[in-house]
Amino acid sequence: MxxxxxxxxxxxxGYQPITKRCPSCETKKLFLPSGTFRVNAQKKTLDVWNIYKCEKCDYTWNIDIHERINTNKLDPDVHQRYLHNDLDEVRRHAYDYSLLKRNNAELGPTPxxxxxxxxxxxxxxxxxxxxxxxxxxxxxxxxxxxxxxxxxxxxxxxxxxxxxxxxxxxxxxxxxxxxxxxxxxxxxxxxxxxxxxxxxxxxxxxxxx
Ligand SMILES: [Zn+2]
The missing domain is CATH 2.60.40 (Immunoglobulin-like)
Known part of the structure; x- marks a missing residue:
């Protein structure tokens, strides 16, 4: 044997799409990561979002990744990847189904x-x-x-x-x-x-x- x-x-x-009513297209559309993060710093706390875009227009929707997280609690390498719009990091978050669920994102078709x-x-x-x-x-x-x-x-x-x-x-x-x-x-x-x-x-x- x-x-x-x-x-x-x-x-x-590609990315896991999200389906959502686009206020600009006035109909349900697929939203995909735009390839950029938004990072807001306020003293020692950070908010980080993964920015999604309507597939048809430029309407954007933010997925919360971190809400008021203390900078000490964030891995400095990860922080840098957010600041430099690292595409591997975008991809990793696009497939984080628990994160999408926390954001009440309705999933589009499996890629x-x-x-x-x-x-x-x-x-x-x-x-x-x-x-x-x-x-x-x-x-x-x-x-x-x-x-x-x-x-x-x-x-x-x-x-x-x-x-x-x-x-x-x-x-x-x-x-x-x-x-x-x-x-x-x-x-x-x-x-x-x-x-x-x-x-x-x-x-x-x-x-x-
Ligand atoms: Zn749209």
């Missing part, structure tokens, strides 16, 4: 994402494969959507992998659960090839989120 291991990295593209890492079919001679799924930024994606894409199988075919003992240690409910942290799956590749499944291409845009 030959064992193998691969890592898949979920890499969301598209890449799944970096080798296809199991590219591995020769591996019979038992463990796959670790990690996130560059944690986005709410269902395990089934990752598997259909990466295995080029339909949803019903992936469900069948459970019944056939190809995907081990998972339940049908696990497949439909939104993943919130990294996890490792076990795939019996030797068994998968015995099933002789017709592979399908499942474009990303047919995913059910």
């Amino acid at each position: 030959t064992n193998g291991h691969v890592n898949w990295l979920i890499m969301p593209l 598209p994402y890449d799944i970096l890492g080798p296809s199991p079919y590219a591995l020769s001679g591996v019979e038992q494969l463990s796959i670790t799924i990690d996130f560059e930024q944690v986005i709410p994606v269902r395990l089934i959507n990752i598997l259909t894409r990466k295995l080029c199988l339909s949803r019903s075919q992936v469900a069948r992998l459970l019944d056939e003992g190809v995907l081990v240690g998972l339940t049908p409910a696990d497949l439909n659960r939104k993943i919130k942290h990294s996890l490792t799956l076990h795939l019996n590749l030797a068994r998968l090839y015995q099933l002789d499944l017709p592979f399908v291409n499942t474009p990303a845009d047919v995913e059910v989120s």
Whole structure:
């Protein structure tokens, strides 16, 4: 029995949009980070916002990151990143779902994402494969959507992998659960090839989120 291991990295593209009524467009629009922070300093306290912009016009909306925080309590490096509009910091906050929730932000659609890492079919001679799924930024994606894409199988075919003992240690409910942290799956590749499944291409845009 030959064992193998691969890592898949979920890499969301762009930012998590927010949906909100734009007073200027007078209708509901998507809002995205503008790429700038606003920092207000008053003596020893700071207010920091991530500035969002309507996708259609220049109307802005501020997401509170820190409200009256003492400068001593803020990591000086982070403070500098706010002052210099560091885009990694903007991105990190754009995917901070608890922060968005605290701001009562209504989420727009989950952004598209890449799944970096080798296809199991590219591995020769591996019979038992463990796959670790990690996130560059944690986005709410269902395990089934990752598997259909990466295995080029339909949803019903992936469900069948459970019944056939190809995907081990998972339940049908696990497949439909939104993943919130990294996890490792076990795939019996030797068994998968015995099933002789017709592979399908499942474009990303047919995913059910
Ligand atoms: Zn607008």
